[in-house]
Amino acid sequence: MKGGFVKFATGLLQSIGMVSVALDFMNREGDAYERLPSSTPLPYIYGVGWADDQGRRPEMEDEMLVIQRVRGLKDCWILGVYDGHGGKQTADAVKRRLSENFLSCLQKKSIRRWEEYRIRAMARFRVLDDFLRSVDTSYGSFTCIPSHVLSDYESTLRLQKILECIINHNLPSFLSGNEGEEGCTTSMAKGSMSFRGEAPHYLSICPKIDIEAAAREAFVQTDYEILQEEGITNSGATACFCVMNPTIDIERLLNMPPGDLKEEDWGVFFSGPCGVDGGGQKKMKNNIIGGKRQSSLVHTNLTVAHVGDTRAVLVFDDAHALRLTSLTDHKASDIREVSRIERLGGFVFDERVNGCLAIGRALGDWRLKVAGDELAAVAAGRQKSRDASGMPRLCPAESWKQSQREYVVSHIPHVCSVNLSEYLSRNSEDNLGERGERRGAVTTQRVPVALVLGCDGLFDVCSDSCVGQLCTEFINSLSEAHPDMTPGEAGSLTARLLVDEAIQYRRSHDNVSVQVALLDPFNFALPPPPHHHVKTPSTQSPLSTLPSTPAFTPGLSPPFTTPPLTPRASTFPSTSIPSFPPLCQQVLHPYPCHQPFTRRVKPKAEQNGGRTCGRGGEAGGGWGSELAAKIQVTFQNLFAY
Numbered sequence: 001m002k003g004g005f006v007k008f009a010t011g012l013l014q015s016i017g018m019v020s021v022a023l024d025f026m027n028r029e030g031d032a033y034e035r036l037p038s039s040t041p042l043p044y045i046y047g048v049g050w051a052d053d054q055g056r057r058p059e060m061e062d063e064m065l066v067i068q069r070v071r072g073l074k075d076c077w078i079l080g081v082y083d084g085h086g087g088k089q090t091a092d093a094v095k096r097r098l099s100e101n102f103l104s105c106l107q108k109k110s111i112r113r114w115e116e117y118r119i120r121a122m123a124r125f126r127v128l129d130d131f132l133r134s135v136d137t138s139y140g141s142f143t144c145i146p147s148h149v150l151s152d153y154e155s156t157l158r159l160q161k162i163l164e165c166i167i168n169h170n171l172p173s174f175l176s177g178n179e180g181e182e183g184c185t186t187s188m189a190k191g192s193m194s195f196r197g198e199a200p201h202y203l204s205i206c207p208k209i210d211i212e213a214a215a216r217e218a219f220v221q222t223d224y225e226i227l228q229e230e231g232i233t234n235s236g237a238t239a240c241f242c243v244m245n246p247t248i249d250i251e252r253l254l255n256m257p258p259g260d261l262k263e264e265d266w267g268v269f270f271s272g273p274c275g276v277d278g279g280g281q282k283k284m285k286n287n288i289i290g291g292k293r294q295s296s297l298v299h300t301n302l303t304v305a306h307v308g309d310t311r312a313v314l315v316f317d318d319a320h321a322l323r324l325t326s327l328t329d330h331k332a333s334d335i336r337e338v339s340r341i342e343r344l345g346g347f348v349f350d351e352r353v354n355g356c357l358a359i360g361r362a363l364g365d366w367r368l369k370v371a372g373d374e375l376a377a378v379a380a381g382r383q384k385s386r387d388a389s390g391m392p393r394l395c396p397a398e399s400w401k402q403s404q405r406e407y408v409v410s411h412i413p414h415v416c417s418v419n420l421s422e423y424l425s426r427n428s429e430d431n432l433g434e435r436g437e438r439r440g441a442v443t444t445q446r447v448p449v450a451l452v453l454g455c456d457g458l459f460d461v462c463s464d465s466c467v468g469q470l471c472t473e474f475i476n477s478l479s480e481a482h483p484d485m486t487p488g489e490a491g492s493l494t495a496r497l498l499v500d501e502a503i504q505y506r507r508s509h510d511n512v513s514v515q516v517a518l519l520d521p522f523n524f525a526l527p528p529p530p531h532h533h534v535k536t537p538s539t540q541s542p543l544s545t546l547p548s549t550p551a552f553t554p555g556l557s558p559p560f561t562t563p564p565l566t567p568r569a570s571t572f573p574s575t576s577i578p579s580f581p582p583l584c585q586q587v588l589h590p591y592p593c594h595q596p597f598t599r600r601v602k603p604k605a606e607q608n609g610g611r612t613c614g615r616g617g618e619a620g621g622g623w624g625s626e627l628a629a630k631i632q633v634t635f636q637n638l639f640a641y
Contacts, residue, residue: 014097044075045077047487050514051495062581063094064515070243079243080095083310085237086234090237093230106214110210111171159261161270162253162261211417215241219241239306247300253265273425301418305413308330316447316449320446327361329459337362341408370407449471452471452516454498458512461506467498485525486525488518
């Protein structure tokens with residue numbers, strides 16, 4: 001690109017305020033663009049709360065996991081509920097291994113996917129370059145250029161610049177959370193979906209087909225590790241694993257006509273003319289802040305993978321509940337599970353696999369999957385990793401994995417992906433506040449407001465619709481009475497409500513574990529948005545390294561415990577699901593709590609299990625004794641016992 005083309009391009013882009021972009025594009029000079037404020041689409045998780053109870057079981061066998069800002073990527077979460085049976089060894093191993101195996105599998109897939117994108121970007125770059133040269137040849141000597149030519153040239157140049165950014169990076173970014181927060185200037189590590197000449201995060205480039213495949217591989221890998229590395233054969237666990245991540249649709253970008261590239265699409269990769277003000281603060285631009293005119297290239301993906309009867313339910317603003325897991329809960333009595341089990345040589349007796357297990361899919365339970373002599377061979381392989389000649393010994397489990405062996409108790413998960421951004425695509429722009437909160441009910445379709453994960457101790461006695469109704473009505477009541485509460489704290493109280501409903505009023509005899517993630521702020525107090533160009537020091541609670549439920553990454557405070565609650569009459573009889581009673585007729589308990597950074601020493605009678613209530617997963621904040629006392633007094637004044 002020389003001579004008349006450079007002169008034409010420089011003059012053209014000076015007239016539209018993009019001369020710095022043009023010069024950098026043509027001279028390949030250093031990146032001089034300002035970073036665009038984060039344009040992560042809505043909805044995302046505002047806070048996570050959890051609660052569990054041992055119930056009438058002799059021990060607590062459930063485990064839960066919450067990971068916020070996965071690998072340093074803002075608004076990327078991993079949630080998990082793992083229900084053990086025959087002991088908690090398998091559930092504990094799944095909690096430690098499944099998420100890491102998933103991230104490892106997805107990282108390998110992202111490398112292959114990125115190389116494919118680079119090859120296709122090179123081909124598209126050459127096509128666009130030919131178009132720019134033709135414009136130079138046709139209009140290089142013109143003093144007056146038609147407006148449509150200017151528009152086509154600008155959009156083509158922008159798209160070519162984005163493609164160049166993809167081509168110039170051999171690999172996507174693999175930054176961890178600590179690296180992103182502590183040291184570097186990488187915009188993706190600091191939590192922005194826009195990146196300034198840097199490769200995007202590997203968690204944001206994979207399409208759902210890669211995410212789902214990584215989840216399946218992670219379940220299989222984890223199950224074999226439970227046998228081969230952990231040596232666990234007697235216990236098992238059901239698992240519900242959820243990952244929510246912002247995703248850039250690079251596939252669409254590579255096929256996009258240049259004229260379809262919008263300002264907000266360009267802002268995903270580079271800053272526009274009005275990225276930030278002189279003081280480093282975000283400018284409230286309607287196309288990038290608060291969910292207004294979000295880029296069509298970026299969406300929020302939710303992928304759920306599960307085996308067994310642990311469920312994930314998406315709750316909408318009208319109390320409708322959408323189950324994201326299998327409708328049959330992989331029960332052994334399901335006709336498809338019966339057919340598969342009998343094909344593999346097993347049988348179903350009394351609605352149980354081989355007369356023992358009530359579900360057809362689970363992790364662990366290796367004594368039901370293979371014969372005793374095969375388990376002995378695996379144990380021998382673990383003790384002797386090399387044969388007599390010194391060559392590595394292939395463990396039987398490795399050969400089973402390579403041959404993709406099937407088992408009567410399957411470890412292949414049911415996987416479902418949902419594009420949550422599509423639910424907000426019809427939202428009115430005037431209906432969103434500066435921070436993305438909804439001002440009124442003007443949407444034309446349901447909007448997801450919460451994600452509930454729970455084990456069979458909850459869902460065996462509470463239907464999906466009951467859980468949805470309880471969640472929406474209770475959270476709305478909390479937001480009206482205590483708007484200074486954070487979404488994570490509201491999620492914790494909602495989870496505790498569901499646990500109490502299952503155990504105290506519907507007489508569930510099982511362990512009950514529940515997670516509630518709020519996808520809507522519900523007018524609760526939100527932490528202030530991060531200041532642009534200001535590094536936030538990483539903080540960690542001194543108790544975050546102690547064993548707790550659930551396990552989570554630094555930045556999330558450990559859960560605190562609540563003393564036993566006084567039983568009350570159920571507002572939702574098991575025989576029916578009536579409408580939620582008016583607020584003045586509800587009998588709500590004032591849910592006491594302790595200081596968020598103190599741990600109550602349990603009496604000896606409570607040592608084996610007990611109850612926990614999670615504070616929540618949003619960054620910053622925390623409500624202590626003052627707010628707890630305020631909530632207690634308010635509820636006592638509002639509701640008569």
